[in-house]
Amino acid sequence: MGLTPLKLPARLHDFVTFVYLEALCCIFPAVIMLSLALSKYIDLPIPRYDFMLIVCLIMQAVMVLSKLETLDELKVICLFHVFGLALELWKVHHGSWAYPEFAYSKIWDVPIYSGFMYASVASYICQAWRRFGLRFSEYPHWTANLFAILLYLNFFTNHYIEDQRWGLAVALVVMMWNTRVHFNINQRDYQMPLTLSFLLIGLFIWLAENISTFYGAWQYPNQTEIWQRVHYSKISSWSLLVILSFVLIAKLKGIKSLSRASIQKAS
Template structure:
């Protein structure tokens, strides 16, 4: 009975942490089944995302620090989207006023929603990490992962090499989370994989709702290739590294992050 209760609490906290992604899903579903007036569909989705962010700040569901992180991810994601659309990886076929180089501005919020989830889950579950690598390693590997999303169109895809490096760098990392004053733990690499898997499921939902289309979905919707889990896995790594490094800076800890393996690093954001 205790296990079931803990599982319910965990699921509830996860659901609360997914408020912004769920709002995006709701916007995609609403604008697919109902034709809204005045603005094109993509513009309505952007407007809903902006109103949602304002509402979350006003209601204190989200902190200003979390909003800053979300804005950063919006810019990072939008830059990647513009490049990928230009390379023909996927497309946004509908018209919109808010398109930039063929990409609607709401698309950046889909990346930002991942950051929103990570920030809120970190706070609600009181996440702590042990075994964190030196900042130079963490920043270098996250930069290499992000660049690989661009350069694999030119010099080849090195994602499997990067995954091997991730195992080497983060193998000793453990994430701790608290449920009703009891602490549980999980290998950090496993958390990367699990989050990436659930984002892949979400991607299937969003492509079905017409958020964007892969080339093989132009005529009829098809399941997103399971290999995309590896891409989301790597994106989650970038997200968590950025959030973790920003929290390290916010704590004002001038010591080398290599000290993290010897103590639990608690979020105060």
């Protein structure tokens, strides 16, 4: 007599599937963190930041060639690389953090690989969007686009005027109070407040940031002499950056859907 396969309760099965799919969505950032850890303890024939750039380029190629990412997603990720690198150049110039190690692939004291850390956030969102079949109810399209612009500008202007992140955060919570993200696991539908998902993703990025700075990805001013935990306030920064990333991806996906619908109607 054969053994009967072990059947998990439906909700537990969905949770296991959720964790598995989340792990697939996090492959790119996981490779970045693993490479940072390994490069801290092994001797490299090239500067460490240059090594990280090569790893990121190879990993990006693998993601596309293996179909883990689509060409459309690659375009979005490249756009985030540019946005992230611009933000890095500004923040490093104003002393918010630093990349102390030498590298040939540095531009104004910022290693090019740093843009991939922002791109990996976009990679996660794009893959989650596809793997979970994300849908949204009561999503405020136009006001969300406006707030995304204000959020990005605030990362630059907070060196000259008072930081507006908390005001923007409160306004966003009010604006998206009724917005829900709907997702599918094993043919069953789930939903949660969209703002809660932003906070949770920001929290996990903050945890990843602690690991990354521990392994020397970059340094905050208070980490120059000895590593210290990244301040809790950075959770809000990452959550707002996730909102910016999400809104931009939603806008790009919306434009593409509209374009396809127009083509079909015209034909």
